[in-house]
Each structure stands twice: as structure tokens, then as C-alpha cells.
Amino acid sequence: MGSNDFITLFFLVAAVLIFLQLRSVLGRRTGNEKPPLDPFSPRDVARAPGGDDGKVVTLPRRDAQEEEERFSDIDTFAKPGTALNASLRDIAKADPSFKPREFLNGAKMAYEMIVMAFADGDRKTLKGLLSKEVHDGFDAAISEREARGEVVKSTFVGIEKADITNATIKDSEEQVTLRIISQLISATYDKAGTLIEGDQETVAEVTDIWTFARDIRSRDPNWKLIATESEQ
Template structure:
């Protein structure tokens, strides 16, 4: 082998090694990567628990409907003349694309995702669905739980009821408060795998008062959980 052939072979081997190193560090894009799922976005589908390939929930599209139909929908949710009815009407005037029923569907999915993500300590999912203040509280609780060596095992049974409690627009921000009644099996285990809280077999009723918010001025259609309260 001549000197020139040896040099050519050397650079060829070096180029292959560099390519392999870069691919291992940066990964490969296949063109099928998916953004994080968001329950309030109409542009995505959300995979639920169970078979990841078989269970897919397609969210309704956000679209503006005629004014009369919007008011009929509001009146079906809240009695005309009530504070809630007026609040929903005011919110729709500020955001014509808002549909109460579509919002409830997204809120139910968000609720299950948040409850299960908290139990699993899934900070990534929580960060995309919570305001900074609420996330900080959830994160602190997860960190304390991890420090004690505790693990929560939960099974989400379902949501029995979801009701609007309040709807307002304040400083260009839409705020909606819901009462959510769900069924959950949940137990907390210590380092020795002994139950220290909850029940691993009994289905318990959970009543939460959650408030979601969205900036009307933003092009982002997504809502975030900004306040939580449990009803005993």
C-alpha cells in the first residue's frame, strides 16, 4: 500500500468514527417524533393507560360556532341569570373559540394525567400541565416522599362528575373553577413495602376543586392548573 493510500484510509476511518460518535450523542431523527401530549390542544391525540398502541383519545377540535348555539350550550350548563351563566357568557365573548363541553373533556383528561403523574413522580408531565406555583408545590411533595423512601401505587377508576363552579375573565386571563368527583384506589408504601397511608384494595371517592387558566392574548390554546383544593 502506498503512502497516499494509507493517508486516504486513515481519514476514511476517522470520518466513520466521528459519525458514529455524533449519532450516539445526538440521536437520530426519524421524522416521526411527537411533541408532549396536551389534553387541551385539539391538534393532538393523547394516549391513555393500557396498551399504548390501542388506546388513543382524540380531542374535539376547537372551532367557533354560531352565537345562538353557544348561548344554548351555556344555558344548559348554568341557569340563565346566575353568576356562573353570566361568567361563561362573558368568557365566550372574550374568547369566541371557547366551548364549555370541549373544555370539560380536556379537563377530565388533564385531571387523570395530573393525578397519575403525581403518584408516579412524573415531573415532566406535571410541568407541562401546571402553573409554576402549583408545580413547585407538587414537586416539593414528591421530593419529600422520595426522601422518605415512600412510593404511591394508584389505580385511576374514573370520574363520576365534573361541574363548573365559576368562570371569569380577569386581566386578559380566562379562569375556570371545576368540582371534580373521581374514584381512585391509592396506597402509599414505605421502604419496607408496608402501607403507611391509603388502601390498596378499596375504591375511594376524591373530591377536588381545581382552577384552570389561560391567557387570552396568547396563541397557545393550552390551559394550565393554577389552584387546587380538596373537599372533605
């Protein structure tokens, strides 16, 4: 046998040995192997035992669980069975991102920003937090104050209480109304520096009824103030 034939026989034997070794490690195909995992396939279905009959078993949907958690959160803000509770649930169904607790925290922050921006005549801050109609009203009041030469000095003490009192959804717009009780130190001076309204030393309690709204279709996640009312 020539050297070339010997080399060919050597590689042939080696190939057979490798094949037998792989077969013993990997096993044989039986037709019952699980299909390869597809990371982009839906996670809410699974093949029934046996796998070949095409039947599927529906697994619990995560979004249903998350919806139930949102409803549970809503129940802490409005008693189940009330009109307010039903309205908040309607909003949560239409807008999965709506969470009463997060909304309330954001509304409190917006309330302080708006109150202080109005006192300071900060139109730029107000523009991003108010609807056009409310902004026009605030802007007119600031302009009148500036024309008279008046200056407002305010200190925001804090919010004593804030409650959701009403909620509605119309078409794609969700609206939530709050009753806010805050404490504020405010004094208005004329152009001569004379105090004409308020008191720089006294903490006053103010009760406001404010309504915030957001268009669900908008990419802007922020709510804007669309109506204000002072409770006497």
C-alpha cells in the same frame, strides 16, 4: 384578382362571421352586468337591486350566529340569569374558541393525567399541565416523598361527576373552577414496603376543587391548573 388578394378577402370574411357569431352567443353589454366575483370580498354585504346607487344590504353575520350557538351551549351548563351563566358568556365573548362542553372534556382528561403523574412522580408531564406555582408545590411534595423512600401505587377508576362551579375573566386571563368527584385506588408504602397510607384494594371517593386558567393572548391553546383544593 391575385391570389394574395383572394386570401386576404377570405380571412376578412371569416373574421366578420366569427365576430357576428360571438356577438349572438355572448350578447351585448347593457351596463347592468354583475361585477366579477371577488373571492376575497366580504360576504356580509350585497348590492341592493339596481346596483348603481351604491346602497348595500347587510346580510346576517355568521359570527353572530356562532355566538348564539355558544350561548345556547352555555345555557345547558348554567341556568340562564345566574351569575355563573353570565360569567361563562363573558368568557365566550372574549374567547370565541371557548366551548363549555369541550373545555369540560379536556379538563377531565387533564385531571386524570395530573393525578396519575403526581402519584408516579412524573415531573415532565406535570410541568406542561400546571402553573409555575402549583408545579412548585407538587414538585416539593414529590421530592419529600422520594427523600423518605416512599412509593405510591395508584389506579384511576374514573370520574363520577364534574361540574363548572365558577368562571371569571380578568384582563386577558380566563379562569374556570370545577368540582370533580373521582374514584381512586391509592396506597403508599415506605422504603421497607410496608403500607403506611391508603388501601390497594379499596376504591376511595375523592372530591377536588380545581381551577384552570388560560391567557387569551397566548398562542398556547392549553389550559393550566392554577389552584387546587380538597373538599372535606
